[in-house]
Amino acid sequence: MADLDREEAGNGGPIPGIAAFIPPRLSDLSPEARNHRAVARFLPPELAEFLERMRPQRRVEREKAILAEVEWAGLEVLGLPPTLLAERADQEARRYAAKFPKADADGTPINQEQEHRKGRCQKWQLRRLRKRQRRALLYVEQAVGAVGGPAVPGRPLFLSDYGLVICEAEELRTLEILGRQRLAKKSDLSVQIPMLDLHWKAKAADAAKKRMLIDVHLARWAALGWHVCWLTVTLPGEYVANATNEGKRVTKWDVTLGPEEASKELQDRHHRTLALLREKGVRLNGWWNVQPQQSGTPHRHYVTACETLEDARKVCDEFHRKFDTGNQTDDGQDRGCSAYVIGDDHPDYAMKPGKNGKAETAESVARYTARYSTKYEARPADAGGEVAAVPAAGASEQKRFRGWKKLRGARGMGFLGLDSQRAPLELWDVLWLNSLKEDHRWSSVEDARMSIGMREMRTARRWAEEASIERAAAKTAREVLAILNAAAASISADEIAAAEKEVAEAEASAREAADLAAFHGWHAAIASGLWPDADLDSAELAWLSDAVTEWNQGRWALPDGRERDTDPLPPVPLRETRESVYGVTRNEIRGAVGVARRFTLSSRKASRSELFDIAEEGGFLQPFQTKLEEQRAKTWRRVKLTSTRRLFFLAARDAGIGLSRRPDGTIAGYDLSGEILLRSDDEWIVVTVEEAERLREELAENGPSVALSPNGLSFSATDPSYGPDGPSHGDERPPG
Numbered sequence: 001m002a003d004l005d006r007e008e009a010g011n012g013g014p015i016p017g018i019a020a021f022i023p024p025r026l027s028d029l030s031p032e033a034r035n036h037r038a039v040a041r042f043l044p045p046e047l048a049e050f051l052e053r054m055r056p057q058r059r060v061e062r063e064k065a066i067l068a069e070v071e072w073a074g075l076e077v078l079g080l081p082p083t084l085l086a087e088r089a090d091q092e093a094r095r096y097a098a099k100f101p102k103a104d105a106d107g108t109p110i111n112q113e114q115e116h117r118k119g120r121c122q123k124w125q126l127r128r129l130r131k132r133q134r135r136a137l138l139y140v141e142q143a144v145g146a147v148g149g150p151a152v153p154g155r156p157l158f159l160s161d162y163g164l165v166i167c168e169a170e171e172l173r174t175l176e177i178l179g180r181q182r183l184a185k186k187s188d189l190s191v192q193i194p195m196l197d198l199h200w201k202a203k204a205a206d207a208a209k210k211r212m213l214i215d216v217h218l219a220r221w222a223a224l225g226w227h228v229c230w231l232t233v234t235l236p237g238e239y240v241a242n243a244t245n246e247g248k249r250v251t252k253w254d255v256t257l258g259p260e261e262a263s264k265e266l267q268d269r270h271h272r273t274l275a276l277l278r279e280k281g282v283r284l285n286g287w288w289n290v291q292p293q294q295s296g297t298p299h300r301h302y303v304t305a306c307e308t309l310e311d312a313r314k315v316c317d318e319f320h321r322k323f324d325t326g327n328q329t330d331d332g333q334d335r336g337c338s339a340y341v342i343g344d345d346h347p348d349y350a351m352k353p354g355k356n357g358k359a360e361t362a363e364s365v366a367r368y369t370a371r372y373s374t375k376y377e378a379r380p381a382d383a384g385g386e387v388a389a390v391p392a393a394g395a396s397e398q399k400r401f402r403g404w405k406k407l408r409g410a411r412g413m414g415f416l417g418l419d420s421q422r423a424p425l426e427l428w429d430v431l432w433l434n435s436l437k438e439d440h441r442w443s444s445v446e447d448a449r450m451s452i453g454m455r456e457m458r459t460a461r462r463w464a465e466e467a468s469i470e471r472a473a474a475k476t477a478r479e480v481l482a483i484l485n486a487a488a489a490s491i492s493a494d495e496i497a498a499a500e501k502e503v504a505e506a507e508a509s510a511r512e513a514a515d516l517a518a519f520h521g522w523h524a525a526i527a528s529g530l531w532p533d534a535d536l537d538s539a540e541l542a543w544l545s546d547a548v549t550e551w552n553q554g555r556w557a558l559p560d561g562r563e564r565d566t567d568p569l570p571p572v573p574l575r576e577t578r579e580s581v582y583g584v585t586r587n588e589i590r591g592a593v594g595v596a597r598r599f600t601l602s603s604r605k606a607s608r609s610e611l612f613d614i615a616e617e618g619g620f621l622q623p624f625q626t627k628l629e630e631q632r633a634k635t636w637r638r639v640k641l642t643s644t645r646r647l648f649f650l651a652a653r654d655a656g657i658g659l660s661r662r663p664d665g666t667i668a669g670y671d672l673s674g675e676i677l678l679r680s681d682d683e684w685i686v687v688t689v690e691e692a693e694r695l696r697e698e699l700a701e702n703g704p705s706v707a708l709s710p711n712g713l714s715f716s717a718t719d720p721s722y723g724p725d726g727p728s729h730g731d732e733r734p735p736g
Helices: 002-011 036-042 045-052 056-078 082-099 114-119 122-143 161-179 195-224 259-279 309-323 362-369 392-408 424-435 448-486 493-528 538-553 608-618 621-635 641-654 689-705
Strands: 181-185 192-194 227-233 285-292 298-306 337-341 413-416 572-579 585-593 596-601 658-661 667-671 676-678 684-688
Touching (some): 036 045, 045 161, 082 114, 161 181, 161 195, 181 689, 195 285, 195 362, 195 424, 195 448, 195 493, 259 298, 285 392, 298 309, 448 538, 493 538, 608 621, 621 641, 684 689
16 A cells, blocks of 8 residues: 555546546457447547547547557557556566566676667656557547537637646646756755756746747848748648538548648658758748647748748749648638748738738737747746736637647747757857856857857847836836826826827837847857858858957967967857667767867869868878778779769768858868867756755755765766666666
């Protein structure tokens, strides 16, 4: 009973808000009963009632579809509460450990492959069962009609009420776990931060970063005079299970195309379309947002910009060609794609006025497309209990979107046109954090691009804070104006006019500060290399050159008569390879590193003699010659110039040299010998609240010689201090 009580405390009991339900096991059914008619027995009551309301013919069709797509394995775990799901995972881990033990009778390690380590881990088995449960729920709620359908009061929208309760319960369990943990500084264990505080701050910081980068893009496009496109792509009707115009739509749902297939198809079409545009010389710049239709089917909005009107129209044409289904008369259901160029007067590309009758702008479109991605749920304590401060309808829609995204494991937003090989968003985070340090490292860094970028980030943050203050002042002024208007009979017209003037001035100040924050954020993005240098506009390159020249003039002269680089390369992420307890290696970004130029190649079509000269200058001539000899031995012919260039770049890569295409067409080779900025200057560990208090008390008594207790620590699965067998899980874990 003690073990059961402990498991109940760790995994929670029945979920509040839904009926208690324990599905049967497949072994409970006789072989004759294992058919589609038994599907309803495995569904939670909240979903089974939709199935019971269907016409007999439709019900049989959907029961067979559920059985074929979800299978018995998915139905068995669909309605399991968290406690029973954890118990099932424990049984699976023990069963796997008995089949593939980690050691033989003599204690010699065996079965140490990745799949064996994962199979013996209860946590990994629990993640696997939860994924199967989510996939089953997504398909079943669409198949039974628990989402989508005609717009009626109280309809469950794009996520079923059952799915919403499940996701809210999962979020609550996550908050409870975080509430029992703290982040402790390894060098000074008295410094401890509640993990729950970090959780809410991380949400706010992520939303603020997205808003900042959206404003940066808008400021860039406006300053450079680029043409903005607004694209919306949807999937054809065979991916829509329960449409809003179900009774009269043309294309019916294909039961073999569930939510997983819909997300995959949308992503595949996205990549194919971008590949076609790149082949035609068009590089998109902007972002995309994934949102649910009323039926729960995903669709995407794109806000992108091109330098020329011809390229912008070409983007619209390609998206139409790739996504249009031809069912343009299907009451808006199966159009496939809508594409506009904002401000274009051509009837094929011009946008229709908005619902307010005004012409759409890049700012209004950006607000609409990012209405989910740039919002987050405020911490209840931060709101001071003022529930009315957030509209109930908006809060419900935002919660449903978070649940919809969580069940699908989908990204809500992504940027286009960034230098993706350099992990630009993580690099932005590293420089942003270092720019806020009190030691003024932004000015002492000897890397020009990092120093200029952090300087602009500091300025952008200062103006962003000013804009926030002005918005709060404008809100207060509007509230005062509303009170005066309500009492207009007893208030003079001059007082009302003064209040209106105060509102207008506060709003204008807020807009001006926000514009300045976006302006300096744009220049910070240029300096830090958010976009490839080769894709920058001539005006951006001119600003960067002037900023580097000014920065070089303010520095001490280099020794030995060396001169500073007038075309410095942008920083790159500092990656560290770490191994998980399962034996899986992955690269984690620890910081940013400045790069040092090793050579400059005239172009990608350099001559053979230049390749050899550059290889000798770069210190990889011998590996380059070895690759040529190997190729010559395979073909018995002289290696062609095209292959020689390819082998040159491979030899440079193997020698640890990176390559950067410059705006003038040259290729710069660089190494990672520059200055390093880490994401965090200290090492931190996650401890339980009990362990944190013990450390604090012992530190006060014994000083800094306190030892860490491994039993109280929640170690990361990628902690390199562990050996190949990973951490000891204790007696309560499954064997192996």
